[in-house]
Amino acid sequence: MPAISMTVNGEKVCGEVEGRTLLVEFIRNTLGKTGTHVGCDTSQCGACVVHVNGKAVKSCTALAIACDGADVTTIEGIAKDGKLHPMQEAFRENHGLQCGFCTPGMIMSGIDIVKRKGKKLKEETIREELEGNICRCTGYHNIVKAIQAGAAKM
């Protein structure tokens, strides 16, 4: 099996993967970082969103081997020195989560939206940009509020 290495949350990691191993499988099973979730088989739900080289990627749709050498950030890697990322804090403050399963993907997508669209986000922009993330609990109302608030503080 081919060996790959990448930087995950600032740490150099390596491991052997099969050609078909998905990035999310490498993250969850090989590295044991289970904050990144799998909610569907078709790249619709976004529970698996991580950042690869600074861009939001659905890790269920990327091959691990294709990310050889990449810089990957997962939900476990965004709090710095024990301080929550403003987007994490905003999700808590605005009750942007209930069961928590879609939350890591929502937060990672939220950060990515800010990177692409700026800190002053209109509600409609957020709703449109969340096309690739499904939540079954919140009705999105508080997720939209959370991303708006988190963006302002980033």
Next chain:
Amino acid sequence: MSETGIGARLVRKEDHRFITGKGRYTDDINLPGQAFAYFVRSPHAHAEIKKIDTKAAAKAPGVLCVLTGDDAAKDGVGGLICGWMIHSKDGSPMKAGPHPVLAQGKVRHVGDQVAVVVARTRDQAKAAAALVNVTYKPLDAVADPAKAQKRGAPKVHDVAANNTVFEWEIGNKDATEAAFSKAAHVTKLQLVNNRLAPNAMEPRAAIGSYDAGEDHFTLYTTSQNPHVARLVISAFIGIAPEHKLRVIAPDVGGGFGSKIFIYAEEVVCLWASKRAGGVPVKWVAERSESFLTDAHGRDHVTTAELATDANGKVTGLRVKTIANMGSYLSTFASSVPTYLYATLLSGQYNIPNIYAEVDAVYTNTTPVDAYRGAGRPEATYVVERLMETAARELGMDPAEFRRKNFITQFPHQTPVIMCYDAGDYGASLDKALELIDYAGFAKRKAAAAKKGKLRGIGFSNYIEACGIAPSAAVGSLGAGVGLWESAEVRVNPVGTVEILTGSHSHGQGHETTFAQLVSERLGISTEQVSIVHGDTDKVQFGMGTYGSRSGAVGMTAISKALDKIEAKAKKVAAHVMEASESDVEFKNGSFSVKGTDKKMAFGEVALAAYVAHKFPTSEVEPGLKEGAFHDPTNFTFPAGCHICELEVDAETGVTEVVDWVAVDDFGNIINPMIVEGQVHGGIAQGVGQALTEGVVYDDGGQLLTGSYMDYCMPRADNLPPLRLDFTKTECPSNPLGIKGCGEAGAIAAPAALMNALTDALGVKDVPMPASPQTVWKAMAHLREAAE
């Protein structure tokens, strides 16, 4: 109210682990040496199994065992059960066909589990499963509930003639017929309540682990009610007696009903672990498996009629429903279209005569059971679509027609079992009308028309029955279990508190709201309280979380246990402060002796209780730990008014929900932030049902909506910002005065939206989901008129 007590808008204690990726869901747990299960599932909706050849699969790399229905029968693994007995009109019991954990002789829906392969890795199990060679003889299938009882329809179970599980009735037939014969006007609707897939974002998962040394099983599972799972797996399926089976439901990523039920896969993981020599066996559903095997919701075909007199008063309601049960009776399936549905057909209205008939039918589809609201959304849809349509036919304002018929005196006994204990339906209607600016609607409609948009407004004045439910009452209606809840309060010597509850949180925020109750009662901060749930080794027993029962039933059990804690602590405090017990008062977290300055904080009394130096232990036992079981005295009756405004693009049929007002009466509210979140989520699921979601089978029983590519889950841009408010009548049947809020949105929303849509289009009915294509078809009359 203390800062962290009842009514506080407290951010959630449980959030930290979820926002940092430290949640612990079933698939996040990996046991040493675990193997993986993959299920071989039927590609046919209906077929005889002629032969299963497992030889090649058994020899495949990494495979530990391949098991079939014959193996299950040999090992005495029992079948899945339905725990609610319904009797037909003629007194005969419902016709429950066998439901083996792996098919025996026949498959009855696409996705029916036929065999399981256990292998070292998930990929090995999946690859080997493809080598299991099953020879089927395909049979004709029936998927449409309206066709299931027709002469010559394929028979799903031998035990059920005409695929009829039961023919049930409720209400007074003769009086209702008489009311209709005297009616000034009758409004009639043919309604389909579309089939839905619950789609909790966490797919179902299980790890079964057998310890040969102790002859003991452990099951990690995505369950809303781990104790009920243990009870059924022990007492009915016979895997192990209860003391030899531990069931753990850790963090669970949403349920919405679908994780109440006892499914085949978790049972098979337990059994397979023993068969594989004690290797833990993990199974995680792929989303396509979720669509095929998680119990679906709704799927009613209904004819409903409303009789009114010359003054616009409702005099009768007559309903005939065919309810699709799917291919097997799931755990509580039979209760949903009966006692959870037809008992709510009085809505918020004084309807003197009601008669409902429900035929439950088998089809070659995935089993149907409770999904958020469970029967009550279907009832609300019938009542509220009828009320809106009747108002239009009578030329009355839909708000005023409702008001004219509201129940205003409580308690109110309906003709369909329920006795409503409290409510003020006019208050929620008034507030909602004000919030939506009802008077300004005509102006908004005219403005929309200028943009080529058809604007509509629709109401849903729903009622539901929650806090399920008094045990003797549900027992008399056929339930196989009691529906009480248990709680244990463990006070530690330092005064911190652990609450062990039989409720289960899978998004509802119990770790926060239950702690708020303790904070309120004991005067300690929520940080000093832990909520323990979801583990049968820790919590003695519980009935779990569904039917919006954790507040009204679960928290009342905690409240009762806290009463006992307070009483015991008072005894301890009295001894320590050398006072008479009757002189000791407990307020704001401290015990004091009337008329003196003697005082002890709650923590000091807790320590004294454990040190046990200062009281006679022959009179007062050391320690501070109490438990309680609470059996509710009535259902609770949350109710409210939702108003939807939407605009339809006349060119494309695209519907945009532009405003939503919800005014709900949940009685007392523990944490408004969490309650609002529950309403938001419920509305989204209701909007999903009305606009985007629908499980579709073809005539041969093939599932056409088996992934998120085909089944349209509502996205953020399908919903508007939601405007919520509350009215309050306290619930008289529990000491906290709370009613429950988890299902209200999903119950209210579809009728509000479809009433608005039919208003916009000027038509009587549009089927759900109202996709652009469906709406465009429904606008044919407008295009013709324009030509």
